[in-house]
Each structure stands twice: as structure tokens, then as C-alpha cells.
Amino acid sequence: MPLTADVKAELMSVRDPRPQARVAEVTSLLRFSGGLHSIAGRIAIEAELDSETLARRAARDIIDLYGVRPELGRVQASSSRQEPRYVVRVRDGGETLARQTGLLDQRRRPVRGLPNRLTTGTRDDLAAVWRGAFLAAGTLTDPGRSAALEVTCPSSEAAMALVGAAHRMDIAAKAREVRSVHRVVVREGDAIRAVLDAMGAAQAAADWESLRQRREVRAGVNRLVNFDDANLRRSAQAAVAACARVERALELLGDDTPDHLLEAGRLRLAHREASLDELGHHADPPLTKDAVAGRIRRLLAMADKRAEERGLPGTEAAVPPGMDGA
Known part of the structure; x- marks a missing residue:
């Protein structure tokens, strides 16, 4: 992935002079690229990385910080992996x-997440944690509907530690498990740029944002070319009508609105032109398209029943004249 390679190349040039930040980065890199192993009854640390330059940089940091000289090795490419890997x-x-580094506690037990002192450190320490994790196991995809910055994690605890570090930097990240593989995902465009900036990849962040803006403009042009004005007007009218009904429903129910229906209604109003599938992605935790649609239907039905009981206009009455309330 060219974008991923560009980000990692820029991050490898970042050299935070503070020892604590360097420790945070090295610890995170070791945690997300390998971990602890037992070799001939002795505990060893192994990190498998995707470039020789990164492996040499990691080895140099370990020497500088801890006075330990690692071994460097090369793992040949295989049928499932086209590129070679490098082992520290x-x-x-x-x-x-x-x-x-905190990967082993005082009772010689492996730490499954990250040392607490790192994930509760300063913003610079948290950024270093993310930098090490991304260098070890991060990817960045092109801007678009499926754009994402992801880090593959060795355990659910490591994933939650990385999510917590992001939240302390006011960046929205979520943990996912797909086919027993744990990942931390950042999807919102602004959040992706914020992560890149925080880690120190300012140029990559600017390039990614520029590409995102160009693609949004192109997508807007394509929509105008591919859909006639009547269809666009109908879609806009349907969105206006749906939001008007939801606003009326929340007004009728007030404090009696069930929390899960209130959340669905607020999502509809916060993202007025989004599809039901997109609304589901905005929910926390995420919902399916059918779940979002069902909650909005129940919200409107409950409000219409309340209006009928009180002799008040229902949600349809809030739809502006000429709009499609379906």
C-alpha cells in the first residue's frame, strides 16, 4: 500500500528527544509486532517488521535505551506473503x-495490553504509543467510503489500550474483531488526519487530506452527471421529510423517549443526508441498516400513538407541504 509506506517512511524520521516518549514508542512497537517467546527455557523478545530500515531503527533504539544488542534476521517471502519480513x-x-519495557510484570507474567504508565502518560507519550503501533502493524487506505486507518493488534487488551490512548487525545477510534483478528480502526476523515498529525506524519496527513478533498469534489461531480435532477430532488425531499417527522416525534415524546430510540433519532438529525447503512456506522456500538430503520420506525409509531391519545397532530403533520413523507 503506497499510502501506508509513505506514512511509515515519515514516521521513521520522527525522533522525539524525550526518553519517556522513546520508551513508549519502542514498547508499543515490540508489543504490536511480536512479543514474548520462550527459547530453550529463557524468555526472548521478538519483533517481526515489514522493512529492514525499520528493523535496524528498532534495534538501534533498543541499544540506545537499554544497552541490549538485538539480533537481526530475515524471514523469506512465502505463498501467503509476497514480501520478506525482518526480525529483531x-x-x-x-x-x-x-x-x-513493562511487557512482563513483577510476577513474570506477560502483560496482554500495554503498560499502564504509557497509556496514562502525556499526550506526547500517547502519540508515541500510536507511532510505535502503526509502524509495527498499521495500514492506511485511500480516502473514500471505505477509508480507514487500522492497526492489527495481538490481543483484545492491546486493542482496548490503543483505543484508550486515542480517546485521551480526543480522537475517535474503535476496536473490532474480524475472524478472530483484533483491530483498532479510525474511519472518520478528520479523525484519520488527527491521528497522522499526532503521530508526527504531518506531510502524509496533508497529502491524505488533499486527496480526500479532490475525491469528494470528483464524487460530487459524478453524482450530478449520473443522477438527474428529479432523482436528486426526490432524495433531498425524502431526507427533509424524514428529519421533520423525527423532530416532531422527539418533541411529542420528550423525556419519555427510550434511550435507544432517542439515539437513533439524534443520529438521523445529526447526519441528515446519510443512508441508513451510514447511520449504522456512526452509532456506538455500530448497528445494522435494518436495526437503525427499525428503531426509527418504532420512534415514529410511538410518537404517533402519543399524539393520537392527546388529540395532537402526529409526525406526518410536521412534513412541509410538497415533501414526500414516505
């Missing part, structure tokens, strides 16, 4: 390094 391995002193 610490055997002698592996247990000591694991304790120093």
Missing part, C-alpha cells in the same frame, strides 16, 4: 528487557 530478536537479557 533479543535472547540474552530478554527477560530483563521485558521487565524494563
Whole structure:
């Protein structure tokens, strides 16, 4: 992925002078690229990375911070993986390094997430945690409907630690599990740019934003070319009518609106032109298209029943004249 490679190349040039931030980055990189292993009864640390340059950089940081000299190795490409991988391995002193980085607790138990001192640190420390995680296992896709910045995680605990670090930087990220693989995903365009900026990939963030804007303009032009004005008007009218009915429903029910229906109604009003599928992605936790549609139908039905009981106009009465309330 060219975008991913560009981001990683820029991140590898970031050198935070503060020791704590460097420790946070190295620890995160080790956690998300491998972990602890037992070799001949001794604890070793292994990190498998996608470039020789990154592997050498990681080895140099381990030497500088901990005085331990790792071994470097190369894993040949296979039928399932087209590119070779590079291994940074610490055997002698592996247990000591694991304790120093916080990957092993005082009782010699592996830490499944990240050391608490890192995920509750300063904003610079949190950014370093994300930088190490992305260098180890991150990807960035092109702007568009499926745009995402993702980090593959070794465990659910590691995923939640990374999500927590993002939230402390006011960045929306969510944990996902797909086919038993844990991932942390950032989908909103503004959030993706914020993560890139926080990690130190300012140029990549600017390039990604520029590409996103160009594609949005192109998509807007294509929509005008591919759909006639009548269809666009009908879609706009339907959106206006739907939002008008939801606003009336929330007004009729007031504080008696059930929380899950209130959330669906607020989503409809906050994203007026979004499809039901897109509304589902905005929900927390995410909902299916059918779940969103069902909740909005129940909201309107409950409000119409309340209006009938009180002899008041129902939700249809809120639809402006000439609009399609279907």
C-alpha cells in the first residue's frame, strides 16, 4: 500500500528527544509486532517488521535505551506473503528487557495490553504509543467510503489500550474483531488526519487530506452527471421529510423517549443526508441498516400513538407541504 509506506517512511524520521516518549514508542512497537517467546527455557523478545530500515531503527533504539544488542534476521517471502519480513530478536537479557519495557510484570507474567504508565502518560507519550503501533502493524487506505486507518493488534487488551490512548487525545477510534483478528480502526476523515498529525506524519496527513478533498469534489461531480435532477430532488425531499417527522416525534415524546430510540433519532438529525447503512456506522456500538430503520420506525409509531391519545397532530403533520413523507 503506497499510502501506508509513505506514512511509515515519515514516521521513521520522527525522533522525539524525550526518553519517556522513546520508551513508549519502542514498547508499543515490540508489543504490536511480536512479543514474548520462550527459547530453550529463557524468555526472548521478538519483533517481526515489514522493512529492514525499520528493523535496524528498532534495534538501534533498543541499544540506545537499554544497552541490549538485538539480533537481526530475515524471514523469506512465502505463498501467503509476497514480501520478506525482518526480525529483531533479543535472547540474552530478554527477560530483563521485558521487565524494563513493562511487557512482563513483577510476577513474570506477560502483560496482554500495554503498560499502564504509557497509556496514562502525556499526550506526547500517547502519540508515541500510536507511532510505535502503526509502524509495527498499521495500514492506511485511500480516502473514500471505505477509508480507514487500522492497526492489527495481538490481543483484545492491546486493542482496548490503543483505543484508550486515542480517546485521551480526543480522537475517535474503535476496536473490532474480524475472524478472530483484533483491530483498532479510525474511519472518520478528520479523525484519520488527527491521528497522522499526532503521530508526527504531518506531510502524509496533508497529502491524505488533499486527496480526500479532490475525491469528494470528483464524487460530487459524478453524482450530478449520473443522477438527474428529479432523482436528486426526490432524495433531498425524502431526507427533509424524514428529519421533520423525527423532530416532531422527539418533541411529542420528550423525556419519555427510550434511550435507544432517542439515539437513533439524534443520529438521523445529526447526519441528515446519510443512508441508513451510514447511520449504522456512526452509532456506538455500530448497528445494522435494518436495526437503525427499525428503531426509527418504532420512534415514529410511538410518537404517533402519543399524539393520537392527546388529540395532537402526529409526525406526518410536521412534513412541509410538497415533501414526500414516505
